[in-house]
């Protein structure tokens with residue numbers, strides 16, 4: 001048997017994990033401690049050669065305060081704004097219709113911070 005392959009899935013998960021860790025300013029060792037695995041395990045995920053079990057993915061998502069989607073799918077992170085207050089990813093939003101136009105309301109599930117972004121889809 002050769003080296004484990006960097007499958008597409010491993011790449012996506014590894015890239016997402018690295019992005020989240022960078023934004024959180026969290027190293028491999030502290031994350032490993034948080035989820036109770038050897039630092040080598042986190043290194044292997046970041047190296048994209050080890051597939052992540054769903055159970056581990058859940059623990060990591062919980063430790064990093066993101067949804068498991070943010071780890072599992074490509075580009076999820078790019079679509080999710082970051083809370084200006086606590087830097088968590090904001091994973092849900094809703095549309096608000098006001099007299100000034102249509103707004104998207106983002107609410108941080110970690111700290112409760114709410115902010116509005118005016119929708120640019122009001123074409124006349």
Ligand SMILES: [Zn+2]
Nearest residue numbers: 083086108111
């Ligand atoms: Zn927040």
